[in-house]
Amino acid sequence: SAVISQKPSRDICQRGTSLTIQCQVDSQVTMMFWYRQQPGQSLTLIATANQGSEATYESGFVIDKFPISRPNLTFSTLTVSNMSPEDSSIYLCSVAGGSSGANVLTFGAGSRLTVL
Amino acid sequence: QQQVKQSPQSLIVQKGGISIINCAYENTAFDYFPWYQQFPGKGPALLIAIRPDVSEKKEGRFTISFNKSAKQFSLHIMDSQPGDSATYFCAAGPVNKLTFGTGTQLKVEL
Numbered sequence: 001s002a003v004i005s006q007k008p009s010r011d012i013c014q015r016g017t018s019l020t021i022q023c024q025v026d027s028q029v030t031m032m033f034w035y036r037q038q039p040g041q042s043l044t045l046i047a048t049a050n051q052g053s054e055a056t057y058e059s060g061f062v063i064d065k066f067p068i069s070r071p072n073l074t075f076s077t078l079t080v081s082n083m084s085p086e087d088s089s090i091y092l093c094s095v096a097g098g099s100s101g102a103n104v105l106t107f108g109a110g111s112r113l114t115v116l
Numbered sequence: 117q118q119q120v121k122q123s124p125q126s127l128i129v130q131k132g133g134i135s136i137i138n139c140a141y142e143n144t145a146f147d148y149f150p151w152y153q154q155f156p157g158k159g160p161a162l163l164i165a166i167r168p169d170v171s172e173k174k175e176g177r178f179t180i181s182f183n184k185s186a187k188q189f190s191l192h193i194m195d196s197q198p199g200d201s202a203t204y205f206c207a208a209g210p211v212n213k214l215t216f217g218t219g220t221q222l223k224v225e226l
Binding site: 001004031033041042043044045048092096103104105106107108109110 | 148150152157158159160161162165205207211212213214216217218219
């Protein structure tokens with residue numbers, strides 16, 4: 001299956017700042033996604049990162065708060081903007097396609113953000 | 117958003133016992149039903165998945181039972197081991213828009 005590397009693995013941020021999370025995949029993949037996992041909670045899809053075009057956001061998530069880039073088939077970034085303590089979560093990059101297979105969703109290890 | 121209801125929230129099983137986790141979904145258009153295992157500090161890892169055209173799938177000690185008419189599916193872990201202690205998430209949907217259950221914390225005791 002695809003190997004996904006996320007950076008940073010964890011960070012502590014100050015309220016009002018922004019942080020960019022990077023996701024690198026070891027093979028070209030058709031689909032890349034960003035999920036959020038709040039403390040002790042389930043996973044919620046934030047958006048689909050579309051290569052060469054604007055991301056597709058799920059209800060409750062907006063581009064101004066979570067801008068996403070996907071310049072090629074192996075890389076994406078998620079920025080959490082103007083952070084507040086409510087943004088403290090694990091942010092997970094996931095992919096489908098490529099060496100994982102089109103019908104399998106593979107997750108990275110996640111980026112654990114704590115906002116003070 | 118379509119819900120996926122998962123139960124129980126937590127489960128304690130003796131070593132060698134059977135762990136059973138249940139999920140129910142609403143949207144009959146869902147066509148992919150995976151189970152993920154997550155250890156602390158790690159991302160979710162795909163454990164086993166099923167499509168709605170079969171009623172059961174087994175991989176080693178892990179079995180998914182699927183009831184299309186009831187819109188329910190369950191994970192059975194046979195001969196549960198302490199190493200199985202983790203959080204388990206069910207999910208449903210198309211792979212590009214999965215809806216996840218709330219998770220079950222499984223603890224397997226010696």
